Amino acid sequence: MASHLTIYHLPLKQPTKLDSCHVQRSISCNFKKQESAQNSTGLPFIHRKKLLSDLTTWGIGGPCNYFIQVFNHTQLVSALRYCNEQSMRFMILGKGSNCLFDDVGFDGCIILNRIEFMEKIEESGVYRVGSGYPFNCFGVVSANDGFSGLEFAAGVPGTVGGAAYMNAGANGQETAAAIDSIEIVTNEGESRMLKRRELNFGYRLSPFQELKDLASITAVTFRLKFSKTAREMQQEYLARRWRTQPLGQRSAGSVFRNPSSMGFSAAELIEKTGLKGLRVGGAMVSNKHANFFINCGCATSQDMLELIGLVKDAVNQKFGVELKEEISYIHPS
Numbered sequence: 217m218a219s220h221l222t223i224y225h226l227p228l229k230q231p232t233k234l235d236s237c238h239v240q241r242s243i244s245c246n247f248k249k250q251e252s253a254q255n256s257t258g259l260p261f262i263h264r265k266k267l268l269s270d271l272t273t274w275g276i277g278g279p280c281n282y283f284i285q286v287f288n289h290t291q292l293v294s295a296l297r298y299c300n301e302q303s304m305r306f307m308i309l310g311k312g313s314n315c316l317f318d319d320v321g322f323d324g325c326i327i328l329n330r331i332e333f334m335e336k337i338e339e340s341g342v343y344r345v346g347s348g349y350p351f352n353c354f355g356v357v358s359a360n361d362g363f364s365g366l367e368f369a370a371g372v373p374g375t376v377g378g379a380a381y382m383n384a385g386a387n388g389q390e391t392a393a394a395i396d397s398i399e400i401v402t403n404e405g406e407s408r409m410l411k412r413r414e415l416n417f418g419y420r421l422s423p424f425q426e427l428k429d430l431a432s433i434t435a436v437t438f439r440l441k442f443s444k445t446a447r448e449m450q451q452e453y454l455a456r457r458w459r460t461q462p463l464g465q466r467s468a469g470s471v472f473r474n475p476s477s478m479g480f481s482a483a484e485l486i487e488k489t490g491l492k493g494l495r496v497g498g499a500m501v502s503n504k505h506a507n508f509f510i511n512c513g514c515a516t517s518q519d520m521l522e523l524i525g526l527v528k529d530a531v532n533q534k535f536g537v538e539l540k541e542e543i544s545y546i547h548p549s
């Protein structure tokens with residue numbers, strides 16, 4: 217089946233000495249033509265030339281060599297098999313809300329997860345959700361149904377798979393607490409179901425981050441509890457987010473994890489170091505929330521990396537605390 221996949225190949229472009237806005241614009245010109253292909257298996261794979269800046273909330277990143285969108289489990293397994301057969305590096309991407317891609321791009325295949333189904337088991341608070349389903353929508357749907365556990369998810373711009381992988385959390389809630397089981401597919405294309413009790417989660421930590429054999433989380437079954445105040449809580453959390461976070465601007469949420477050993481959050485340390493508004497090129501520490509770094513319009517990956525490094529060094533110098541990134545930087549090759 218995999219041999220029928222048609223995949224676009226794009227030679228990687230090295231950035232020139234021009235500023236990144238120029239580089240990105242000139243790449244965009246070559247990207248005008250988009251292609252939608254129905255392959256001979258009848259599977260609706262869509263292969264498009266893509267800039268990673270179009271696939272990430274930061275809006276940063278050069279081109280990927282290959283790009284596939286998968287809408288169901290079968291397509292995902294076909295895509296993985298194709299990458300394996302070609303010995304091609306691949307990466308599963310959700311909403312790109314926790315990633316920093318390089319302006320040089322990604323020398324491999326981006327598999328964009330669009331597995332977006334949701335199955336509700338009648339009034340029981342049990343939902344089986346595709347890993348590509350938007351996590352914020354699921355937070356709203358489940359709270360509107362009167363179920364508690366994921367009220368915090370409204371406003372989190374990732375996918376259900378990304379949230380399970382990261383053990384996303386806010387307002388004292390976390391994804392892991394609501395999980396009943398997780399379905400995954402391995403690098404060999406084998407499907408497995410893992411029960412919550414077999415899995416050890418921690419603060420922004422899941423066993424999937426260490427699971428060498430993991431290709432992708434494909435679905436998550438949540439077990440939520442009935443609560444009369446779920447909807448109200450969800451709306452309150454979302455309103456708080458709008459008050460305290462720069463949601464209308466291009467960011468990747470919190471850049472750093474909160475240090476575990478200290479009474480202070482990463483944001484407080486950054487603010488107390490006097491770094492709000494600090495800018496490198498097009499990248500800036502938000503004036504609204506110090507742990508959110510904004511792409512002001514034309515930030516390069518280098519701008520963002522430099523800003524992250526400067527903030528880490530300054531906080532370390534002032535407080536002796538080594539901040540640890542929550543976001544992932546993806547090497548181009």
Ligand SMILES: NC(=O)C1=CN([C@@H]2O[C@H](COP(=O)(O)OP(=O)(O)OC[C@H]3O[C@@H](n4cnc5c(N)ncnc54)[C@H](OP(=O)(O)O)[C@@H]3O)[C@@H](O)[C@H]2O)C=CC1
Pocket residue numbers: 307308309310311312313314315329347348351371372373374375376377378379380381382383384385386424431432433434468469470544
């Ligand atoms: N609390 C908040 O306000 C915010 C929280 N976040 C957090 O970041 C998460 C990022 O989600 P999303 O944008 O979809 O992720 P991304 O597309 O940013 O992917 C980030 C990484 O997650 C892993 N991943 C994503 N989807 C899957 C999957 N289906 N199976 C296995 N691994 C996967 C991959 O890791 P690898 O490459 O190592 O395989 C990927 O590199 C959010 O759900 C949330 O947890 C982000 C922004 C704001």
Ligand SMILES: C=C(O[C@H]1[C@H](O)[C@@H](CO)O[C@H](OP(=O)(O)OP(=O)(O)OC[C@H]2O[C@@H](n3ccc(=O)[nH]c3=O)[C@H](O)[C@@H]2O)[C@@H]1NC(C)=O)C(=O)O
Pocket residue numbers: 385386387388460468469470471472473474481482483484485487503504505506507542
């Ligand atoms: C945004 C993310 O998650 C967020 C999540 O939305 C919020 C809400 O519960 O709690 C965490 O932020 P946070 O710890 O910074 O929470 P906040 O309540 O906003 O701030 C904590 C403390 O820092 C202070 N604060 C915040 C922002 C700022 O610029 N300066 C500052 O001093 C606040 O006054 C508060 O006393 C998560 N971040 C981490 C790293 O755990 C994410 O994961 O990407």
